[in-house]
Amino acid sequence: MPAFSGKTHLPRRNWRDPSTWHLRTRLVLVAMALLVAICGAIGLFSYASMDVFLTRQLDTQLKQASDRARDFGGRPTPGNAGGRQDPLEARGQSIGTLNARIVDGAVSSAGVLAADATRKSLSPEDAQVLVAVTPDGIPVDRTLSSGDYRLNAAQSPQGDVIVTGLPLAEKQNTQSSLVWTMVVVSAGGLVLIGLAGTVLIRRTMKPLEQLSEVATKVSRLPLDAGEVALAVRVPASAAHPGTEVGSVGYALNQMLDNVSNALEARQLSEMKVRQFVADASHELRTPLTAIRGYTELMKMTEHFTPDGEKSLARVQSQSQRMTTLVEDLLLLARLDERQPLKLGEVDLTQLAIETVSDEKVMAPDHIWRLKLPEEPVVVRGDPTQLHQVLANLLSNARKHTAPGTTVVTGVTRSADGSAVVTVTDNGDGIAPDFMNHAFSRFARADAARKNPAATTAAATRSAPPGSYGAPALAPAPTAEGTSGLGLSIVQSIMEAHGGTVDVTSRPGRTEFALRLPAGLPAT
Incomplete structure (x- = not known):
């Protein structure tokens, strides 16, 4: 039998196939994926909640600004009995507030309160956007040349429409800050949790690695023949029957104990057989030497018929062959005993x-x-x-x-x-x-040895007339x-x-x- 190579061929790992990844790698990735999903859900919920809160807050401010603009814009202009006050000049309006008066479907006056408390005119395109706003008192978002605005159109008692708007920039900045804060905090938390989880999972998976190491060592032992010392065992720390991994380690140790006992019994049986073969071979040398000696003596001192000479020659050749077999067995016994x-x-x-x-x-x-x-x-x-x-x-x-x-x-x-x-x-x-x-x-x-019946039949057919008729005394086949x-x-x-x-x-x-x-x- 060819010598045991002592090598185990592991399948090549394909990184594109998750089934070939380490278990700890898959656990870490699954945990990270769950954390990413949780962080994403929390982020979306927080963003949606913040958007609703800021929108309500902005709508409250917009309603107050719209009421002030409508009340102030409904007042007559001093010295001008038919005129009305400009809504943009109403007190309490904040920087960036947009006000416009729409009369008969056209913007009669409009502007944005700039940071220096001056009025900033709107473009014709902005005027068209304002005219299109429905005066139902429901706030809407629109994009103007100066940015995004939350607009509210309300009809005054005089019949004209007062449009009031507040910029969305502050709300957008708050939401953007929230998004970046969530991203940075989540990313940092994921990194820390990933590192900590990797360490914890690696420590948790350590008993499995010990089991794998023990199994690998046993797989590399030449267990097919000879004396085998199967002293490898799973450490006691990984062989507690109370846990899942410990139960596997305990079962593996029990199996190794059973295999070790079986190997010892096999080795003892082999030693007995080898000792028997060595003793039998040694004892056979004396009678075989006597047979050969007496055969030589009979050839020199006795006269035989031709059939008798053939039979005696057959006895001599078979005794020589038996002597060679005995010497080979003795040599193997000495080699098994590792003699110098x-x-x-x-x-x-x-x-x-x-x-x-x-x-x-x-x-x-x-x-x-x-x-x-x-x-x-x-x-x-x-x-x-x-x-x-x-x-x-x-x-x-x-x-x-x-x-x-x-x-x-x-x-x-x-x-x-x-x-x-x-x-x-x-x-x-x-x-x-x-x-x-x-x-x-x-x-x-x-092939002749594989078919004893054919060999016996051939030997019987080749026996000459007058012989003993026993196949063992017939002439040997030509092949050795x-x-x-x-x-x-x-x-x-x-x-x-x-x-x-x-x-x-x-x-x-x-x-x-x-x-x-x-x-x-x-x-």
């Missing part, structure tokens, strides 16, 4: 030459090539174990590829100083569904069987040396890459 390596200087270029030469003798029907640097590549390691690593890879290439396949063994020194050994062949490749467990123990990709331990041994030895092994495969190219560090392996 017998370190020494290992020339990988010379090791590659010797191992490939051995394979040439065993499989002359394959094409064996070397790709070596000009300078030797020397590392610190266990020479015997590194030889077995390369021998296992070359043996796999020999067993699982057809005759005529080209196998290239390369040795290089990478830029970071580590040594890299590659074994590449142009065979059919490894099945994709087998790649995920290629380094697992007893994993075998050969494998125990499924070769790549597992390769991975265990490389891990013991602090290195790695990787495999890439596609039809026409399969490559195993060994990488050994430049420094001493950890022991």
Whole structure:
């Protein structure tokens, strides 16, 4: 099984998608949006209330001014029996007050009381606006050349119309000041509340962050094999069952306790199995050695029929194969126990030459090539174990590829100083569904092993007449069987040396890459 990478791939955050934002960010934004809505509602209500208040106040002042102007304008002019007083000269009128007399649909006199108590005439356009005002006593807003005015037209007892107006500038200035005050106060309040809310929400969300941190640490632990110390827990401050977040933290701690107990039970079971395999393998060495010895002795001292010689040769080959399997199991047991390596200087270029030469003798029907640097590549390691690593890879290439396949063994020194050994062949490749467990123990990709019934039938059919008829005594198939331990041994030895092994495969190219560090392996 490939080594656990220890990395978790988080989805990329898209700032245009609110669902990918942090929860605290969304809470702060929602709180700010609510505050903005509340401030806006308060501002609109205040503005509307102030507008109604100021309008009523202005209408009261306008009515008083209109009454004074109408009463004064109805008085006759001294020395002129047919004339009337100018409404603008009425006492008590404030600066900016507009007065006009309209007779027979035309403005006979009009003006605005200026700041220096003089009369300021109106333009013809202003006169047309005043004439259009209905004399019903209801105040209206109109825009004149001198600004916005609140106008009131009332008919005097003499039949003419007296128009009185007060400027809206003071009301507008008051409303403008109110708006700016509301904006500044609201903005300042929003900033302060936003900062304070961010701090409070961050502190409130701290337990969730602790839960996330614990879950992330656990997700990065290699829990698939070996001894695992699952000591990560949610802090007690975030694991109170009385709160929502505390209940989640408490449940997570309970789950981690359960997982830890399960891992300890699994580790104990694995240790028992490994100890049993090591003990059984050790005990099997003696009877297997005796079987091989007696087989050799019988071949030298006894005479057999041709079928008997074939059967004895089969016993000898199977005992040799069983011995190899037992030795592999013992090696894996020693590697699992992390026994110290017998370190020494290992020339990988010379090791590659010797191992490939051995394979040439065993499989002359394959094409064996070397790709070596000009300078030797020397590392610190266990020479015997590194030889077995390369021998296992070359043996796999020999067993699982057809005759005529080209196998290239390369040795290089990478830029970071580590040594890299590659074994590449142009065979059919490894099945994709087998790649995920290629380094697992007893994993075998050969088709004959996957169909025992076909293998047994083929062995039975190949038994010659007069034989014992048992499939186990029939001649072996032409393809070599494998125990499924070769790549597992390769991975265990490389891990013991602090290195790695990787495999890439596609039809026409399969490559195993060994990488050994430049420094001493950890022991």
